[in-house]
Amino acid sequence: YMPEERGLYQDVTLERCLLYLASLKDVPDNEARQRLAEYLERFDLAEHKNKKVKELSKGMQQKAQIITxxxxxxxxxxxxxxxxSLDPLNVQLVKDLMRDLRQQGVTIIMSTHQMHQVEELCDRILLIDAGRDVLYGNLAEIRHCFSGHAVLVRAxxxxxxxxxxxxxxxxxxxxKLTLTEDTTPQEILCQLTAQEVILxxxxxxxxxxxxxxxxxxxEGRETA
Structure with a gap:
């Protein structure tokens, strides 16, 4: 589990901090060191492993939290x-890592307010408002169910x-034409055709x- 608030020991070196946290998960020291070296290299943190955690930038600490x-x-x-706290380059690094983990069979549950990241990375979604779930399902199916309320037209x-x-x-x-609830895209197309609009x-x-x-x-708040 990785919380939003970081839980790293600030007054020890990055390497010592991460190895200690790995030991709490019963990872053998030699395995922890090997895995850590690979992750530090992947996240461009190898040259910073002997710095104290508090000396690292927020982005570096975020990557360290992910490694942990x-x-x-x-x-x-x-x-x-x-x-x-991640810049676009490191955002991409984390996205690539998440895709690799998924291919390895790891299940990832991500909590975020960044919907564009959800669209890019997630297979299934659960939308929560005021502590209650308001929508759950396959992302592609959900988008299909909510389509039909607007059309794109170039004439x-x-x-x-x-x-x-x-x-x-x-x-x-x-x-982009947003339609009223009782209007279908087919009706709009018929009207445009009838008025001889060249599309x-x-x-x-x-x-x-x-x-x-x-x-x-x-809609949920209106019916509440």
Whole structure:
């Protein structure tokens, strides 16, 4: 388990701290040293192993916390906000590590508020609001279930006013039309065709996890 708040001994060297924590998990010293050397190299911390933990940057300490969580080779890893204090390069290092662990059969439970990281890394999600679960399931299936409420359109002329559209915003060179609850994408396409709008693009917009979370939470609070 890796908590969001770090639990490293600040007044000892990085190497000593991590080896001691590995010993608490009953990792033999020779195995701990070998695994630690590999992780320190992977996370660009080898040259800092003789520095006291308090002398390391927040990003380095975050990587050290991740190493501590993995030195005993757990089959289940629970991590809370693993990307805190990491720059983009180290974020990618941690993502690659998580993918490697998953391929090795390790189960990872990640708690985070960063929905884009969830979309990139997770197979299944549980959304929690005010201490209660509001949505659970396979990520791809959930996104599919919540699609159909918006379409992306690119036309050769300015779009006319269309009944059933409650919001129109520019979106990556196209226009995103958010539909009312009782309007389908097929109805919008029929209206555009009937008005002889020449379309270059018309597709259902797949919602982001942020959009799904906001919608589910707002609907839940309205019915509460």
């Amino acid at each position: 969580t993995l030195l005993h080779q757990p089959e289940l890893v629970v991590i809370d906000e693993p990307f805190t 050769l002329q300015e779009l006319p006013s269309i009944p059933g559209v409650e919001q129109v915003v520019a979106h990556n060179g196209a226009v 270059e693009k018309f597709e259902i917009a797949i919602p982001s996890l942020d959009e799904i979370f906001i919608r589910v939470v707002e």
